[in-house]
Amino acid sequence: MTRTLWRDHDWHLIHVDPQPPALHMALDEVLTHEVGTGRRPPTLRIWEWGGSAVVIGRFQSLRNEVDAEAARRHGIEVVRRVSGGGAMFIEPGNTITYSIYAPLSLIKGMSFQEAYAWMDAWTLEALGELGIKAWYQPLNDITSEGGKIAGAAQAHRGGAVLHHVTMAYDIDAAKMLDVLRIGREKLSDKGTQSAAKRVDPLRSQTGLPRDAIIDHMIATFRRLHGLAEDTLRPAELEQAQALALGKFSDGAWTGEVA
Template identity: 50%
Template sequence: MRQTEERDDDMITTRTLTGRGECKTPSGKLVAISVRCDDDGIVEARLDGDFLIDDRGGHDCNDGRTDCHTDDHDDDDMALIADLERAITRQHMPIDTARFRSDVRQAIDAHPDSELIGTTADAIITATSRAIADARNTDADPRDTADGPAISLAVNNAGTATANSAGAATVTANTPHPAPDALSDRWRDLALYVVQDPQPYSPPMQMALDQVIAQAVAAGDQPPTLRFWNWGGPAVVIGAYQSVNGEVNEAEAAHEGFTVVRRITGGGAMFVRPDDTITYSLYVPESFTHGLDAVESYRICDEWAFSALHALGIPAVHQPINDIATPSGGKIGGAAQRRFRGTSGTPGCILHHVTMAYRIDGEAMSRILRISKEKLKYKVKAVASANKRVQPLATQTDLTRDQIIHGMADHALATIPGAQSDSIPESMLMQARSLAQTRFSDPDWTHRIP
């Protein structure tokens, strides 16, 4: 419990308390709710987490402007979050769960083009219940567990995520299995450009390059592209909907020379050291994932990577929703996506980027990142720390980091029909340099969710 305010108006004392609660959906993502409440109800609420939002409606962002993100691109997903926060603040004590569930689902249904992935209405309710209990220094409802009402994400053996109609708790066991090495027909007509950063780029520049290249592919001005990043410095890269304070010890990050940046995709925080990290981005037309649900979209975008890693002797598998993992369930890396809508006659774009750990300094990571205990409860074999949860590539192969990167790039060129080496046009680099300064180095953007 954290008492933040006590006001005496006409001899009536009002206490305002703050609390935070989290709920991790098994085989899904974490949602966190921070509340400020008084005796009557919730005065203010903030929602954050490593969940994903797929903007399937979106706004046209292909007119050459590099500032379209500020007014258009983020409107729909942040409007969904704002409506969910308003639904939470409408609740009164004691909480009417049925009404609360109806309000949350109504807020979600009001944004049909913004698909909330990895968390559910019931998970939001559970996290809110825990936040109220934290504020009041009481125990949450004993029926409130992440194994109970918070789960409505089902994962079947094919790796497909579905929400059941009643929101009941059903999770079918999923056993990851190696992806086939032969690429599916969707790769046949891409004529992919394979690019390796010619020099190290700063973390803000890397964030900007992702947006600029994705916008160019969406507009039809750049062919489908696979880019391998060259990091210019250590970084903590937080997801679009994460809280900076909830994820990062900023003082420690600054002390150890890490730049904190926010990317334009959802998902969790990335702990990056240039020599310990492999990152790539895939920029493909929207039609590439047409007809696929969220889980299959992630799998198909990494299909080439599974094939490449297998060719290098590394048995990587897809672990829904968006992880690259070992067959035993240890995490190698994670993916995130963002959709850029095209105009009439332009292809649109799916930005799909992945960061994989080559090595990891668990002690440094634990000093800089705030690791959620709620997340750790649901990892395979109930591992007790993030250091054990992540199984970097160096533990599975004698290949160097550079050998893996070059091997993956060569494999893409050899196996993806029409793939060819290329470079990033100077015009895009100029746009990205500007955007790195105006957006991704801006504290207001980085701290848009405090």
């Protein structure tokens, strides 16, 4: 396998109506697999959230990370994703999330650190065009002078890499801290006292509506890498719906690390 460049691939865009959190988890698994087998071209998927969620990382402890009672009280679904990294607190209008499904050749020979920055170079460019000077903060954060903007995670499956990113457009910090358990040890080398202060959302930094930021990001990706309109194929959606109802709604998966 030799290294490929962005322009070596025929990128497709999926950006469809809001979907429930468990279906998003399932779509990441299915679409990564489809790109890995070559049935689907490399794809950028922009998520629209159908409901509030806490998304915990593949290796996080459910009980250590989430206050289950608070999540229930706020009507927040708790799901586990297929990639590592930290918990994300999602409210539909407050979050911009995307996934890139690419052949592993795109990051061949790169360190983890290089691969993260490489997959999000277009995002940093898009943010720069919106007046936000953003950069990659290893290992997996996108940050600006105002604070953290986004977190990324990658997973390798078969011949493909899944790279997904959640960006904070706005944030209800009080609710987030009610639901997520963020310990002092986690913040110990971040140089800040509070988890809420660590995140500085895009809304305050751009003054733009969420949709305008997404439109701009899509245009930047298209300009840099090329991007054709696409949608979910019936078989992909069917497979993802089965996984969403099974694995990703099942306590055995969500509580796999208890």
